[in-house]
Amino acid sequence: MNMFWDIQNHELVQALDNSGTIGRLTWFVRDRLEISLAVVTPSSADQGYVAAEAPSGYFPKFGIKAASGLTGGFLAYTGTWSLAGSGTTSRYAGQVNLATTALIAALSTSTKLDVFAEFTLQDVSGNNRDTTQNDLRIMPDVIRGDEDEPVALYAPIIEEFTCSNGLKCLRFRNSDGQIIREDGPTGAIIP
Numbered sequence: 001m002n003m004f005w006d007i008q009n010h011e012l013v014q015a016l017d018n019s020g021t022i023g024r025l026t027w028f029v030r031d032r033l034e035i036s037l038a039v040v041t042p043s044s045a046d047q048g049y050v051a052a053e054a055p056s057g058y059f060p061k062f063g064i065k066a067a068s069g070l071t072g073g074f075l076a077y078t079g080t081w082s083l084a085g086s087g088t089t090s091r092y093a094g095q096v097n098l099a100t101t102a103l104i105a106a107l108s109t110s111t112k113l114d115v116f117a118e119f120t121l122q123d124v125s126g127n128n129r130d131t132t133q134n135d136l137r138i139m140p141d142v143i144r145g146d147e148d149e150p151v152a153l154y155a156p157i158i159e160e161f162t163c164s165n166g167l168k169c170l171r172f173r174n175s176d177g178q179i180i181r182e183d184g185p186t187g188a189i190i191p
Helices: 101-107
Strands: 002-006 011-013 024-028 032-042 049-051 059-066 076-078 082-084 091-097 113-122 128-139 157-162 168-173 179-183
Touching (some): 059 128, 101 113, 101 128
Parallel strands (some): 002 032, 024 128
Antiparallel strands (some): 032 091, 113 128
16 A cells, blocks of 8 residues: 655645545554555645655654544554665555454444544654644454355255266255256266
């Protein structure tokens, strides 16, 4: 996922071409998002944005907390970002893990969870700079990995069997187990 963070105006923007700001993000619980983050500032030349490295000694940090109160621990947090490129090609790579027990518990059985998401640049002493907050909506996922594929109410069940003369034949059953048809190759003797 490509993200563009305007540190001068403290907002996330849609792209480098000044296509607008992002008011609210929508992500899904249990996702692991690979993010390529561009730290940008407005460009006076073309009304867009230009990417650059964060100020010397600062690296991005990202955290999510409940909108009901900012006290307590993070629901999700990414503190390690790797810098790739330099100058206008600078990008910070990080992974946001939305499969945390805290986030899953906070969402529980709700159909959505509105939280605060915050990017900040932080130095090794823990000093923050250019903090930016966004509304983030966490949605429940549908595919969780523990589901069975549903069985159709009247789906035929096909099974292979050996006819009385040794040829392989097919038997079709309905979902109640009743034989609805038997078939085989030419010469098959079906009882």
